Amino acid sequence: MPERKPVPDPTLLRICRYLRILERQEANTISSAAIADAAGVNAAQVRKDLSFFGEFGQPGVGYNVQHLLASLKRMMGLDREREVVVIGAGALGSALINYPGFESRGFRIVGVFDNNPAKIGHRLRGYEVMAFDRLAEEIADRNVSLAIIAVPRLAAQDVADALIAAGVRGLLNFAPVTLRVPDHVVVRTVDLTLQLETLAYHLGD
Amino acid sequence: MPERKPVPDPTLLRICRYLRILERQEANTISSAAIADAAGVNAAQVRKDLSFFGEFGQPGVGYNVQHLLASLKRMMGLDREREVVVIGAGALGSALINYPGFESRGFRIVGVFDNNPAKIGHRLRGYEVMAFDRLAEEIADRNVSLAIIAVPRLAAQDVADALIAAGVRGLLNFAPVTLRVPDHVVVRTVDLTLQLETLAYHLGD
């Protein structure tokens, strides 16, 4: 039996933050109020979020940290390793390749691709940079379902199309463009400049 | 007369995306439907978003691209340069320093800081890496109001505190932690792993 109601996206993002908080926790038990405080949200929000996945707490006591952690990881699909490929071996791709947060959360980078002949074949932080024409092969061989797109804006849609054709079902896109993908593919776009721009707005003049 | 109603945050983010779309536009005129299509949103949404800042369109015709572009840039506070400092000269900070999207949108990096003695004094992509103890001085001298935090999680809050004490009012935070800041400071946290984790959820098994 899968989940009854679709889980709101904001809830998913917060759950991941709760995971971080739980991992840093020393005590055996934690209350929704404590999680909420650490995450900067309302305590009812925390309980509501958790309720999408089941009942984990003990009234009058709180949540067992280890139990909650394990349960949430499983529900979020984070209880196993996942293979990821990175497309684009420029400055950003290079930084992402050994971003510690990926490995430590079970995302294993199994391939780095670029179409710049000057980069192909060379090693980048321990990974051999491969040409685009090996994309489909590697993705199929290694059962990759997630990809990180760190290529220039104009190349992003083509790269996305190729990845999807090769069987990738989730894209983390760093190019400042709205990618068109079929329904069965999920895209998250992280636009680094966008965030700075909204900060500029809030500064006023 | 400033804005009447507070502009919703989702609207601000979308307006920035509309800016991108308008910049790539060749025609003189564009309709809300065309903008909406390019941005992947509803046309009414586009019109409503724009209406927070004024009336820019001509019924039966659409919007004058150049006029709308200039108006939105002004309203978003993006019609001038802004000085930014980057804290953390690791892989991520290094990638951000010459991320082309920043410069091209008027964000000028005027200082790079790190507390690693092995890095201080060295040049990184054209910038001299400075020690933390020069933070306050540089920020004051150069009238910096925005900062990018690209340091490890445990250092992020201290760095934020120092930046705020030095007068910075906007923080773009890449550390996976909820920063505590006073009301007059705005924080945007970009958590790279978070996005990947929600993708894992959507993959199902």
Next chain:
DNA sequence: CAGTGTGAAGCGCTTCACAGCT
């Protein structure tokens, strides 16, 4: 007529408030 601007309806997330459990 094609397309904007907007009041009003719709919808979904957040917060409240409290019953119920330990």
Next chain:
DNA sequence: AGCTGTGAAGCGCTTCACACTG
């Protein structure tokens, strides 16, 4: 008493629908 789980209220963003305009 303390804290969870949740129906219901609250609130804000999104979408609709249409009067209005060139």
